[in-house]
Amino acid sequence: MIQSETYDVIVVGSGAAGALAALRAADLGLSVLIVEKAHKYGGTSATSGGVMWIPNNQLAPSDDDRDKTFTYIDSLLRGPVQRDRLEAYVDEAPKMANFLKSIGVPLTQAAWPDYFQNAPEARADRSVLCDTFDGRQLNDAQFVSMREQYNRFKIFRRYAMDIGEFFAISTKGPGWVQVFLKMVWRYWSDITTRKLSSRDRRFTQGGALMGHLFKQIFDRGVEVRTETGLKELIVNEGRVTGVQVNNFGRLYEINATHGVVLAAGGFEWNQELRDKFFTVPGLTRHSSSPEDANRGEALIAGMNIGAATEHTEAGWWIPTMHKPMDSASNFEEIHQAAFDVGRPHSVCVNRNGKRFVNEACSYDEFGIAMVEDQQKTGANTPCWLVFDATFRTKFTAGGFLPSMIMPDWKIPSDCWDHYIFKANSVDALAKKIHLPADALRRAVADMNRYAQSGADPEFGRGSNAYDQMFGDANVQPNPCLGPIDTAPYYAVPINLGDLGTKGGLKANSKAQVVDDNDQPIAGLYAAGNNSGSPFGNLYPGAGGTIGPAATFGYVAANDIAVKAGKLEAEPSDQARPGGKKAVA
Template identity: 75%
Template structure:
């Protein structure tokens, strides 16, 4: 290997944005290298839900349109955004989707995912796109090198779940036991994989998307270089000419003839940047993205060559909690509580014992409400999820499984009154979690009244299709409101976690990184969470992170190819190889 290597395009980061940029650039005849600082590829996307939000995709006969998509977004966006970039997303996302479908990715709308603001004008239930389960063995020797899903996407940290299986089991819907037994049988009957690894060969959710993408990446001959960290961008005569990287202490240069695409995630694991940008910084350890992965290296490298930033004050919020690892109690797992906080027989209160949000709203709105309440009262982040024995029997509470899987006797003794609190009365529970007892009892009394009436007079919980999707259909008259009255009572602390950062490098409609004078930095592009979201601080629907990440990776590759004189139809042999 020479000290300097040359490629047409260097992509920094191996998540959905980077993989899409690499695939599109390669299909247009450009040589491409993906560099990834981790020892596994797939990025945060591989450990995500893997949903892609694409308005006006026209995959099915429906009446969605460009104008309706923009009207929905315009009704919700709460701060100034780049109009041309927003419109580019709405226009280019369907094209990106058609491109990956042409490569053989089995993508289709998920008709059970409402937009996150279902009562807003032109909201729909078919804009979120999912990828079918992927057989990891198709990756051959690369199978063990893809980032593995978190325990939260598995049953008993072993059996991978797709979205419908998750809904069935998490809500104990009709046939959920049969669903679980089928998953277990599929896993244990796969003897060849069990001899290789404990990992389930069924790649679901984000792993499914990334499995399908990387099957095509490898088929196209794109090199993915792991354990290779970006140190700095090479700026020569005002243009980005490549990257300086390091691998196990060895530093070297890679020349990029036509462009560098930064696609390496946000800065949620960099406490200094959180403290600098966020209104309520929170701790890195509250993030639910891969531990210590996204530290803002590409953001920092971009700023060093004069790039501007936008929308850095917010994350893609999600409620999280932490619990010890069962096998290593000195270490903690961060687990999502995205849907648990809105289940019936529970309520969320700040440390004054007062509600502050419709608990069943989207997880990003829940986190935004935590931030707002913290700024207002100073008594949030963390807040408390309070629930009774009925909830405990039926539902998860972050990392605490329902009693059928994790009865109280199975909870390790060092978890009690540290991670999960239990008491026979609300007064005793309030004393344990240092919340005013009178305020907590008043809140619970109000919730019980709302449960009986079926109407939440404060925050309208359970009044729209999104809320109801994660409720309990057996609870009447409102599936999101159940009485809190069966002892013992429980509480877990809920942190303002995140799925990454919404802000980053300022970019234009062509995914070009902009400087402080709003001018493109030649040959520098960005996509994904190291770039500013086209939505500002809005999270419009499931897949609102991955949708723009893949779209602007696609857009960046198109612009690079056009500038290089390569913007022709995709090479026939590449498409054939991927089909």
Template identity: 65%
Template sequence: MGRERVQFAESFDVVVVGSGAAGAMAALRSADHGMKVLIVEKAHKFGGTSATSGGVMWIPNHRLDSDVGDSREAALQYLDATIGVPVNRERLEAFVDEAPAMLRYLKSTGVPVAAAAWPDYFPDRAGARADRSVIVPTFDGRRLGDERYALMREQYNRFKLFGRYAMDLTETFALMMQSKGWRAVAGKMIGRYWLDRGTRKVSHRDKRFTQGAALMGATYEQAFARGVELRLETKLDRLLVDDGGRVCGVEVSNFGRTYAIEARHGVVLAAGGFEWNQELRDRFYPVPGLTRHSSTPEDGNRGEALIAAERIGASTEHTAQGWWIPTMTLPMKGASNFHEIHQAAFDVGRPWSVVVNRKGVRFVDEACGYDRFGQAMVRDHLETGANMPCWLIFDAKFRRKFSAGGLMPTVHTLERKVPADWWDHYVFRADTIEALAAKIHLPAEAVMRTVANMNAYAKTGVDPEFGRGMNPYDRMFGDPASAPNPNLGPIDTAPFYAVPINNGDLGTKGGLRCDARARVLDGAGAPIPGLYAAGNNAGTPFGDTYPGAGATIGPGMTFGYVAANDIALRSANRRALEAGDAAQGRAPVAVN
């Protein structure tokens, strides 16, 4: 559409589509470059998928601690050892180089950050470390103001104690593992919530923003302080292109009203992936799976921005895989006609359990990183046709101590408190392994053989099939009380249980193809002027792999930062040319 045929309702220097971590960083950095910035968000609340996440950023060579021995070379060595498909090398190196700069900038704005002791997801590969994941400590949500505090997207019940009390990562692991003193931790959380009488007069929501909410709350506090405007219930309909082929604005809709907004210097697409668009899943994925198995906000990321960019010639990359995570489905409490998705990322690798396909056999180290688990589900289904779902089988010892997706341990949910409609529909139970296999229509002999093998492995502490519990990442989520291997334990105490495990996701790995400067590329590999993408709206720089905790948010924020820098550089150059600097002998900055 030509510029002269568009009647812009208003004008900004930069328009950011999407309010998650990538968009928030693009907006914050653009504002610090002196630009007038608007974020448009189609949802009723802001923060995107990031606000509901663990809020971790994977940042190699961050140097938050002076004695950290990480390096650019070690990071690239590790990535080279894990990535299994061709990737844009310049873009990959740009991430490694710019991620530490982004983190230093974020910290300089007033957002506190800290390194977490979280092993890389391929701990046996060259260059792997256990300190590249970065978190933001708990944030007081009311610092955003009571209206904005209520309008940030709230975390799922699975990230809260009893669906109400916010948990940071330390509290989460203490309760999840029932570590020494966990009851005191729970009591402190509950007491802290109810003693906060001022907040209780405003909202039921815990003012303690933790994990993803902490990251987004702290970042938005800085963005709002710099004048960034945020507009909710505002959906991208079209990208507007001038006669020179440059993206010059967006057409958006709000409750049926459609209008155009000029973006003088750039549009940044940061609207997430396409995991809630079944048509795109069917188009891109070798095993599509179902939208409803995703663990991201329901019907949220539908790929509208990707589709809008494709309509003006943008290309895509790495679209064959998602950021996989095992999930299970249960009815919502108090509303059994509606269902809720529960993550089972760590449950599948606990002792006293095993995961099998529909042939009754194992197909993966169940305690591996959740993305690797999902990749194994896809691979096994392509080979056997007997996965998707697979089955988590466990015994009474597991049931007493650990959750199985949304089924809480008996210390929280006694057998008699499990809703009657769950049994043998969502959660299966029997007095013998043979009877359990019959209930879930698996070959009993194969399942019993698999369980017998696991019981033998539990005695020796060695899993000769897949090496479960034999690396630092596995052991981090095992049970230290289970010896000699914290991820193995005999499945021998009745009753026995099973729950179906689906291949859910944390979003899509693939998206718009971008260069090292976050510019969206057309089919010939040339940048589309004025158009940028970051986060899951763009293809991951990592290709087919998930290198460590925070490998979605880390690159998302990094390329949001890179996009803002490139827009600022080009806008300064454009203004210099328009002001006649070149004619006065001052050479413009090269921005090719």
């Protein structure tokens, strides 16, 4: 042990939740230390799409308001939630966004439809993006030490894409070739950065958000201490007063005068906790969050001192698939298939050869459908994405790029009949992947009829704005329904993957961690995926993970500052206007 240190606030974790807690606390005059167990900072948020779902965000003229937001959310809730916590999120999220705008973080509304377009008061202006960040605004050490985006968010494992570029290239939209060539030129003409790192100086998507946040954090003198993992919480006379951390096996303590904020991610990489909490556990290796990163240390530390938990039965689901790493085929990479499964000229079936979902729905709903079908039939997780040569030409299938970029002859031979399957007929494909041929033939024939009519009477695929956003505008009458009729035919297995966990430590409307009697544990706060989602088992729109994470990081810092005499208290939560009463 070494002599301990003292800060006003210790933040455990460096993703969006931790970054907002640290930034807001530092801005209010508190001394802050961020501890991060990984060797790079930025957390899972830096590898994400970087979108925040912020209803009534006031970033542009809009008629959205509090009542419309609750009309939408209340029509979708699947079970009990803490009503005051949900209301706190809806009320505080716009304030968090306004705070970021006020200090120069460039937030903009994204024209991204809410995930349930048939629900009352669904909109397309509640998701918020952060403009691209020039990584060279950081010093050299900070630039190379921020967690980098996955290769799946890059072109040729090199060129970073923002959301607009992603859509232009993935859907082959107008001018996509020029978009790509501009990216290439911008990268190679940046000679100074090429001398330092192969990383693109353009931080996009989650990298853009975290780049802007950490530029502000570093400007305020906050230290980010990497390779420093939480071991346990220190409790004195019923109050959390610090943390014990582990740095390469060296244990030491750090004191927190006013509060510890747990923002260390969920437990998706802990198989024991998955088996304990999830209804269909799935495997850690199917997660699309950074490998072996979020193992639930903060959740375990909180539980060890009597903290309650909530919503631990579900993850933020996303369909994923594996593919061998380039030039190292005995190692695998995980690839998201969030939008691939809903493209035209394809169908998803369970291992009985039957459809079970609107394939173009949101990725979380797709995962929920996999869970429900697995519980019902035992023939899901994995399921199969089946497609034809037309799909193969146009679209990605997880890590397999369109054939115009990655023709079949470029796919390594050890991928065939292991990671991707191919046959000259639907029946032959069914035999290869061990599905009932008659069932698969029927599913394909049904989709071909639906493509002709433009309507999917089974699941309504392509019937709303969200579905159509990821379709092919050149396919009519329904951009999400194209015939599966051009040989050869292909299939890839689709796993029940996740972006993290929806449940964790139970925290109240002020982000205070509570015990089994709903009493706050003094000095302890939680935000992000190591706390329960305010929505329960619901993902209302793009950014439904990072929006609450950032908001409750902000809320935690405000409550700490009030108790430290750095900020005037706002009126009681009881004064919140409108909204429904508590949900039991």
